[in-house]
Amino acid sequence: MPTILGQNQYGKAENRVVKITRDGDTHHIKDLNVSVALSGDLDDVHYNGSNANCLPTDTTKNTCFAFAKEYGIDSAEQYGIHLARHFVDSQPSIHRARIRIEEYAWERIGGSDSNSKFIGADEVKHSFVRKGQETRLAQITYDGEKFEVLSGLKDLTVMNSTNSEFWGYIKDKYTTLQEDYDRILATSLSTWWRHNWTGDEQRMPSWERSYEQAKKHILHAFVETYSLSLQQTLYQMGSRVINNRSEIDEIRFSAPNKHHFRQDLTPFGLDNEAKDGAVYYAADRPYGLIEATILRDGVEPKIPVDMTNL
Numbered sequence: 229m230p231t232i233l234g235q236n237q238y239g240k241a242e243n244r245v246v247k248i249t250r251d252g253d254t255h256h257i258k259d260l261n262v263s264v265a266l267s268g269d270l271d272d273v274h275y276n277g278s279n280a281n282c283l284p285t286d287t288t289k290n291t292c293f294a295f296a297k298e299y300g301i302d303s304a305e306q307y308g309i310h311l312a313r314h315f316v317d318s319q320p321s322i323h324r325a326r327i328r329i330e331e332y333a334w335e336r337i338g339g340s341d342s343n344s345k346f347i348g349a350d351e352v353k354h355s356f357v358r359k360g361q362e363t364r365l366a367q368i369t370y371d372g373e374k375f376e377v378l379s380g381l382k383d384l385t386v387m388n389s390t391n392s393e394f395w396g397y398i399k400d401k402y403t404t405l406q407e408d409y410d411r412i413l414a415t416s417l418s419t420w421w422r423h424n425w426t427g428d429e430q431r432m433p434s435w436e437r438s439y440e441q442a443k444k445h446i447l448h449a450f451v452e453t454y455s456l457s458l459q460q461t462l463y464q465m466g467s468r469v470i471n472n473r474s475e476i477d478e479i480r481f482s483a484p485n486k487h488h489f490r491q492d493l494t495p496f497g498l499d500n501e502a503k504d505g506a507v508y509y510a511a512d513r514p515y516g517l518i519e520a521t522i523l524r525d526g527v528e529p530k531i532p533v534d535m536t537n538l
C-alpha cells in the first residue's frame with residue numbers, strides 16, 4: 229500500500245537547563261525546561277534511512293546548554309529566539325525550529341515575596357524557595373484519653389546555589405562520583421513533626437504560630453548551614469526546630485536530593501566552573517532520598533518511618 233510521509237518534527241524534549249549567574253555574592257537563577265522541535269528537508273531520513281540531513285537530537289540538547297553558558301539567559305523568549313534562529317540559519321536542511329520553554333520561578337528566602345515574608349530573615353543571596361505554596365499537613369488522633377497531633381508540610385522546594393560540598397565519602401570499585409567543593413543543594417522537603425500536647429485545654433499551643441515558626445526554623449537552618457551533605461543539613465534543620473520550639477518533641481524529614489549536575493561544556497571550548505556562574509542539568513531521577521528523625525533527647529520516637537502511610 230503506497231504511503232507518504234506527512235508532517236514530522238524531531239528534537240530533544242525537556243532539557244532541564246539551570247543557569248546560575250553570580251553577581252558578587254548575589255546569585256540569580258534561571259530554571260528552564262526546554263524542548264526543541266525541528267522540521268525541514270527530512271524526507272530521506274524517513275524514507276531511506278539517510279541521516280545526511282539530520283542534526284542529532286543530542287546536538288540540539290548540547291546547544292541548549294552551551295547557549296545558556298555562552299550567551300546567558302536574559303529571558304526565556306530571548307534565549308528561545310537565539311536557539312531557533314541558530315538551528316534554522318546554521319543548517320540548510322532545517323527550515324523550521326520550534327522551541328518550547330517552561331520556566332520555573334524561584335524566590336529568595338527572606339525576600340519580600342508571599343512565600344517568605346513572614347520568615348523575617350534578611351534577604352539572602354544564594355538561598356531560594358520554589359514559587360508556589362507548600363502543602364500544609366496535619367494528623368490528629370484521639371483514643372478517648374489522649375490526643376496525638378502531628379503537623380507537617382510537603383513540596384517545600386528549596387535550593388542553595390552555593391555553600392554545599394560533598395566529598396570524603398567511601399570510594400569502592402563502583403564509585404564514579406567526583407568530589408564536589410561547590411555544588412547546588414536542592415530538595416523538596418516532606419516533613420512531619422509531633423507536638424507533645426496531649427489534651428490539656430489550658431496549655432494548647434497556637435497551632436498557626438507553631439506551624440509558621442517550625443517552617444521558619446527549617447528555612448533558617450537551610451540558609452545558614454554550610455552543607456557537607458544533605459544528611460547534615462536535615463539534622464541542623466531538625467535540631468533547630470526542637471531547640472527553639474518546646475511544644476515539638478520529634479520531627480522527621482524525607483528529602484529527595486534534587487541533583488543538579490554541572491554540564492560538561494569542555495567539548496565546545498567552554499569552561500563551566502561554579503565560581504563563574506555555571507549551567508547545570510537538573511536530573512529528575514534517580515535521586516538520592518535522605519530521611520531522618522530528630523528527637524528531643526529522652527523521648528520515644530513515634531512518627532512512622534514510612535511517612536507515606538500517614
Ligand SMILES: O=c1[nH]c(=O)c2[nH]c(=O)[nH]c2[nH]1
Nearest residue numbers: 394405456457458459485516
Ligand atoms: O548530600 C549527599 N548525601 C549523600 O549521601 C550523597 N550521595 C551522593 O551520591 N550524593 C550525595 N549527597
